[in-house]
Amino acid sequence: MSDFFSLLVEEFPQIRSGLWVTLQATALGALLALVLAFALGLAAGSRLLLVRGVSRVVVEFFRGTSLYIQLFWLYYAMPLVTGYELTPVICGVVAFGLNFGAYGAEVVRGAVNSVPRAQYEAAIALNLSPFRRLWKVILPQAWVQMIPSFTNLLIQLLKATPLLWLISAADLMTVIQTLRDRTGETLTAYLTLLAAYFVLAYALTMLMNLLERSAKRRLGLETGATSLFKSRSTSTATVGGAR
Amino acid sequence: MNGFDWNAVRESLPDLLNGFRITLLATVLGTLVAAVLGLAVAVAQRAPSRFVTVPVRAVMEFVRSTPLLVQLVGAAALFSSVEPLYIGIAVLGVHYAAYTSEVYRAGIDGVPKGQWEACRALSLSPRRTWQAVILPQAVRNVLPALGNYAISMFKETPFLAVITVQEMVFEARKYGADHFAYTEVFTLAGLIFLVASYPTSLLMRKLEKRLGH
Numbered sequence: 001m002s003d004f005f006s007l008l009v010e011e012f013p014q015i016r017s018g019l020w021v022t023l024q025a026t027a028l029g030a031l032l033a034l035v036l037a038f039a040l041g042l043a044a045g046s047r048l049l050l051v052r053g054v055s056r057v058v059v060e061f062f063r064g065t066s067l068y069i070q071l072f073w074l075y076y077a078m079p080l081v082t083g084y085e086l087t088p089v090i091c092g093v094v095a096f097g098l099n100f101g102a103y104g105a106e107v108v109r110g111a112v113n114s115v116p117r118a119q120y121e122a123a124i125a126l127n128l129s130p131f132r133r134l135w136k137v138i139l140p141q142a143w144v145q146m147i148p149s150f151t152n153l154l155i156q157l158l159k160a161t162p163l164l165w166l167i168s169a170a171d172l173m174t175v176i177q178t179l180r181d182r183t184g185e186t187l188t189a190y191l192t193l194l195a196a197y198f199v200l201a202y203a204l205t206m207l208m209n210l211l212e213r214s215a216k217r218r219l220g221l222e223t224g225a226t227s228l229f230k231s232r233s234t235s236t237a238t239v240g241g242a243r
Numbered sequence: 244m245n246g247f248d249w250n251a252v253r254e255s256l257p258d259l260l261n262g263f264r265i266t267l268l269a270t271v272l273g274t275l276v277a278a279v280l281g282l283a284v285a286v287a288q289r290a291p292s293r294f295v296t297v298p299v300r301a302v303m304e305f306v307r308s309t310p311l312l313v314q315l316v317g318a319a320a321l322f323s324s325v326e327p328l329y330i331g332i333a334v335l336g337v338h339y340a341a342y343t344s345e346v347y348r349a350g351i352d353g354v355p356k357g358q359w360e361a362c363r364a365l366s367l368s369p370r371r372t373w374q375a376v377i378l379p380q381a382v383r384n385v386l387p388a389l390g391n392y393a394i395s396m397f398k399e400t401p402f403l404a405v406i407t408v409q410e411m412v413f414e415a416r417k418y419g420a421d422h423f424a425y426t427e428v429f430t431l432a433g434l435i436f437l438v439a440s441y442p443t444s445l446l447m448r449k450l451e452k453r454l455g456h
Contacts, residue, residue: 060441064436064440064441064444065433066401066432066436067398068399068401069429069432072425072429077429166405173312173313186320190320194313194314194317197313198308
């Protein structure tokens, strides 16, 4: 056993806290992104030009200005402008939420648009209120379509979390790099780090497959258990494009 | 608390644009690597032998599911004697090849089976089959997708600043640190990204519509 792995075992509490920071930033960032994606995505389908316009501008702004810059702006520039300072992890969560929320909005918009027109008409014919129409008829069908694209975005978000290292939050990457500095085993350290992210990505993918299965069941579409182990679809056919 | 200093914007703009040349260079060359390598991978995945297809797919899946920043920093630490810009271009290219190969694969899978059979009937060599029949039909529709990945890559070039490539964000951080003008430089850098990427993505959407996706 190399020095690196013995140190890894020795410093397990540190590793655990780094992993915790990474998972926390991923989960909270994803949650914020999900809320924003629905807010912006549904606003994009509004009948009011102003609401549509605002949504469009916000989405294009956060898609177009690079996540890296957004994070640095929050971390370095915001305290100067507002006198208000966020902790590094919160900076990360807000930046991830805004950026991936903007990408997610496109997914929501595309999925809602792909629900057949007749479904709307049937809901109107049945005299459902606009809220019930959305909640009971449109969203359950659109939701199934969104999940594969959301899975892709979630993995992208996980892959963005090492940015936290650059704003001195002690995430997984930070912790493993300190072990590398102490042992000098560069190759082992970075391969371990990559493997850790790979395992996390796969676990998240399986979790999302589970979610997709339950969403499909609700619509009466049965899927076999093998669907849980499928890897992510990277086909360009996913709604809203891959990135 | 300090306001927005327009002087700092004016003063830092030349530095940022200087760095922007490197940003563009990395994007163009990285896209080129991704486009060529992705095609090679996609063709390799149609190989008759499982000894080729399974490892290739596994490696690509691994590259796709792991962070670009870790790949970059790791590569830079391992090959510390190589020019960082080259490492950056290589890592960007390989990372995105994992994505573009899927695009090509979808394109190749979209070519009707009859085309392959016709090639066999005409006893074309595998090389002629690919060159003259399959690829021309497969590659036509991948352009918008490749363009979209190029835009993604463009927005991820700031990662190169971490391995000391002097692209736009590197210059922005330098100016920001020297003059304590982070607000101005990061706002400016963000806007430059927006101004460059938004029209391009509109163009790609038009192209997608034209090709009838």
